[in-house]
Amino acid sequence: MSEFILEVKGLTKAFGGLVALNNVDLAIRPGELAAVIGPNGAGKTTLFNIVAGVYAPTRGKVVFGGRTLSPRIPPARRVRLGIARTFQHVYLFDDMTALENVEVGRHTRSRTGFVDAGFRLPNALREEDDIRLEAIHFLNLVEQGRQGELMASGIPLGQQKLVAIGRALATEPKLLLLDEPGAGLNAMEKKGLSDLIKRIRDMGVTVILVEHDMELVMGTAEWVIVLDCGEKIAEGTPYQVQHDQKVIAAYLGEDTELP
Amino acid sequence: MLKRPRFKWTHLAAAIGLAILVSLPWVLSGLNPHYLTICIMVGIFTLVTVGLCLLMGYTGQVSLGQAAFFGVGAYTSAILSKTYGLPPWGAMAIAAIGTGLFAYVIGWPILRLRGNYLAMATLALGVIMFIVFREADEYTYGTDGITGIPNLSIAGFAFNTDFRYFFLVWFFCIAVLLISQNVVNSRTGRALRAIRDNEAAAESMGVNALQLKAKVFALGAVYASLAGSLLVHYWGAVGPNMFDVSASIEVITMAVVGGLASVWGAIFGAGAVTYLNDVLVDVGSYNIIAWGLILMVVMIFLPKGLWVHLREGVSRWQRRRKEKTGI
Numbered sequence: 001m002s003e004f005i006l007e008v009k010g011l012t013k014a015f016g017g018l019v020a021l022n023n024v025d026l027a028i029r030p031g032e033l034a035a036v037i038g039p040n041g042a043g044k045t046t047l048f049n050i051v052a053g054v055y056a057p058t059r060g061k062v063v064f065g066g067r068t069l070s071p072r073i074p075p076a077r078r079v080r081l082g083i084a085r086t087f088q089h090v091y092l093f094d095d096m097t098a099l100e101n102v103e104v105g106r107h108t109r110s111r112t113g114f115v116d117a118g119f120r121l122p123n124a125l126r127e128e129d130d131i132r133l134e135a136i137h138f139l140n141l142v143e144q145g146r147q148g149e150l151m152a153s154g155i156p157l158g159q160q161k162l163v164a165i166g167r168a169l170a171t172e173p174k175l176l177l178l179d180e181p182g183a184g185l186n187a188m189e190k191k192g193l194s195d196l197i198k199r200i201r202d203m204g205v206t207v208i209l210v211e212h213d214m215e216l217v218m219g220t221a222e223w224v225i226v227l228d229c230g231e232k233i234a235e236g237t238p239y240q241v242q243h244d245q246k247v248i249a250a251y252l253g254e255d256t257e258l259p
Numbered sequence: 260m261l262k263r264p265r266f267k268w269t270h271l272a273a274a275i276g277l278a279i280l281v282s283l284p285w286v287l288s289g290l291n292p293h294y295l296t297i298c299i300m301v302g303i304f305t306l307v308t309v310g311l312c313l314l315m316g317y318t319g320q321v322s323l324g325q326a327a328f329f330g331v332g333a334y335t336s337a338i339l340s341k342t343y344g345l346p347p348w349g350a351m352a353i354a355a356i357g358t359g360l361f362a363y364v365i366g367w368p369i370l371r372l373r374g375n376y377l378a379m380a381t382l383a384l385g386v387i388m389f390i391v392f393r394e395a396d397e398y399t400y401g402t403d404g405i406t407g408i409p410n411l412s413i414a415g416f417a418f419n420t421d422f423r424y425f426f427l428v429w430f431f432c433i434a435v436l437l438i439s440q441n442v443v444n445s446r447t448g449r450a451l452r453a454i455r456d457n458e459a460a461a462e463s464m465g466v467n468a469l470q471l472k473a474k475v476f477a478l479g480a481v482y483a484s485l486a487g488s489l490l491v492h493y494w495g496a497v498g499p500n501m502f503d504v505s506a507s508i509e510v511i512t513m514a515v516v517g518g519l520a521s522v523w524g525a526i527f528g529a530g531a532v533t534y535l536n537d538v539l540v541d542v543g544s545y546n547i548i549a550w551g552l553i554l555m556v557v558m559i560f561l562p563k564g565l566w567v568h569l570r571e572g573v574s575r576w577q578r579r580r581k582e583k584t585g586i
Contacts, residue, residue: 052463079465087463093456096449103446104453108465110446114474117445118438124445131446171465 002066005030005206006051006175011060013046013230020046022230023060028223030174033201034208035221037241039250042227044210045088048177052085053078065174080108082174086164086181088210092152098163099148102135105170109134135170142166142196158189162196169200176200178209182216194220218242226250268577277433284425295421297537299493302428304529306486308513309439309522310479315511316519317443318475319455320370321378324385325483325510330392330502331358332484337405337491338398347411351488355481362480366473385507392499404498411492424493431489432526435482440522442478451475516557518564527565 006028013021021043028034036044049055051062056071063069064081073081084105092101110131116124139145142162147155155163161181168176178197182190190213197220201207211217217224218238225235228250234241241247287295311325335354339345345353369380392399399405410419411427418427442448453461454468462468491497509532517528535553539546561568 054459074467075462076465076467079463085463087460091457091460091463093453093460095456096452100449100452104449104461104464104466107446107450112446114442114447114478117442117447120441128445167464 002063004028004063005032005065006208007063008047008051009061009063011047011050011062012058013043013050013055014058019230021050021057021227024227024230024232026225026232026235028175028206028208030206031201031204032206032223033197033221034206034223034225035217036208036210036225036227037212037214037217038227041229043230044227045179046230047227048085048179048208048210052083052177076108079171079173082172083177084168084171084173084175085177086161086168086179088179088183090157090160090164092160092164092167094151094153096152097149098144098152098155099132099135099139101152101163102139102167102170103131105138105167106131106134108171138166138170139163141169143192158185161185162193165196165200169205173205175206175208178207178211180210180212182211182213190216268573280429280433284422288422292421295425297533299421299425299428301526301530301533302425302432303486303490303493304510304513304533305432305525306435306489307483307510308517308525308529309436310482311510311514312517312519312522312525313439313442313451313475314479315514316521317448317455318451318472320472320476321374322381322476322479323378323504323507323511324381324383324388325479326502326504326506327385327388328358328362328480328483329487329490329506329510330388330499331361331480332487333491333497333502334392334399334405334487335484336488337408337497340492341405341408342398347409347492351411351485351492354488355484358484359477359481363473363477366476367469370469370472370476382504382507385504389499389503392502399499402499404496405491406496408491408495408497410495418492428489428493431485435485436522436525443522447471512554516554516564518567521564521566521570524564524566527569531565 004027006026008024008026011021011024012019024043024047036047038044046055050057051064053069053071053073053075061068064078064083069078069081092098093104096104110127112121112124112127115121116127136145136148139148142165144159144163144166147159147163152160152163161184165178165181181193181197185193194216197207197209209217209221221238223235224238224241226233226241226244226247233250234244234247236244283298284295287298307325307329310328311322314320314322332354335357336347336350339350339353340347365384369377369384372380393401395401410417412418416423418424443451450461450466450471453464453466454471458468490501513528513532514525515528516531517526518524535550539549542549557565563571
């Protein structure tokens with residue numbers, strides 16, 4: 001077991017001629033709450049997609065919990081290993097209730113199939129009850145217990161995002177990747193989100209978030225990685241990053257005062 | 260255990276529906292025996308339709324080739340029982356298992372495709388299988404078809420009249436509908452719906468989408484195969500024209516008319532389409548026009564299908580009633 005839960009080594013991803021990520025290294029310790037920031041097109045979401053198994057890297061490797069993940073391991077199997085994610089565009093299952101959405105998150109932690117369900121065998125019924133109770137637990141964890149019976153598409157965006165986090169937590173991840181969890185939220189919701197993310201970390205889940213909102217990142221993350229045009233230009237504590245000349249120049253523009 | 264609701268209107272409706280169904284053979288054989296034949300055909304097509312509903316309505320995957328599996332089941336049953344003299348039940352079981360495996364294997368490459376491409380691939384499968392049924396004369400006797408296929412029987416009790424066959428077909432039908440409903444309301448069913456709503460998100464929740472799609476494709480094929488076997492042991496004959504592309508389209512029509520994302524709607528879809536086909540025979544060559552018009556009207560006014568609209572209507576009525584009585 002290595003001292004890092006996630007290591008990314010020499011990661012390069014090219015889409016045709018466009019190099020989205022160029023030779024990026026990063027290492028995250030278990031229990032860390034890290035953020036990846038950078039302007040649009042910096043390669044943040046590409047990084048997530050490679051770690052989650054959606055894209056295969058052009059070069060370089062991803063090591064999770066000391067084990068090198070072959071690019072052939074698909075997203076579904078990475079979930080079983082302990083990597084969960086949310087999406088920038090939320091991607092809830094619209095025609096299902098909030099609770100059902102979280103129940104889908106229990107998929108890898110349950111096992112009954114067509115035959116058990118079709119004939120209502122005792123193990124399937126028992127498992128259904130377990131899934132229901134566990135899903136309620138995870139929905140309560142993100143404080144959306146009261147939304148359980150509502151169709152996902154009918155819930156306001158801010159709460160949809162929390163349900164999506166609950167759904168990801170329901171997979172019992174070791175590593176949680178949050179893709180722009182703050183986008184589209186108001187100030188109060190962002191404060192709640194920040195608290196929630198810290199609570200998730202305190203539960204022992206390593207969290208990496210990709211985020212545009214500086215206040216949210218600086219007030220939440222303990223370790224910040226800055227990408228620009230596919231390259232890592234800095235990393236450190238929020239304080240260090242905020243005062244890094246390269247970051248100020250590349251990301252925030254010259255001579256900009258930080259909040 | 261979590262508490263499960265005790266009394267439901269659906270239980271009452273199910274009891275009434277079952278009572279009507281069971282009394283049908285007596286009523287119809289007195290009224291007009293022809294309608295008993297139609298009811299048997301409705302049952303057979305319901306089996307094919309519900310498989311397609313699971314695939315299209317719940318998993319979001321198109322199949323324009325469902326008649327292929329219907330045909331594989333029918334011919335396998337016919338050839339094994341007539342040509343090779345196997346007992347009909349054995350032939351039926353082998354047909355179902357064989358068709359399921361066939362669909363599962365075909366499903367892996369085909370179901371990687373999406374949308375229109377999947378539609379084209381399944382359409383091609385339907386066309387290919389139709390040609391196989393017609394041209395493999397050594398086994399299928401080409402356009403002449405196979406005749407003299409033995410009846411199904413249990414311990415000397417032969418299902419050789421419409422009256423008896425009705426119960427056999429609808430026994431299979433209700434069993435398959437119940438099994439399908441249980442699947443839909445389970446971990447697996449949720450995963451299927453997750454694939455329909457957003458495949459990328461479903462995979463990020465640990466759902467192996469391709470494998471599950473192949474499995475539900477195979478399940479639908481098994482249903483279609485059972486229907487095909489029931490058809491040939493009923494008619495005693497089989498020919499290729501029952502399994503052409505237009506048969507696949509007809510099954511899709513049934514699924515859509517009944518309600519794609521519903522299990523019990525399959526009965527209504529199969530019923531409406533089979534009945535219309537029968538009635539419109541009298542209209543002669545204009546029947547295709549009448550057909551098209553009726554379909555258009557249904558799609559404009561009842562886009563979710565007969566069953567779903569009926570269910571929604573009933574629950575609206577219940578809500579109004581609740582508000583009125585203040586409970």
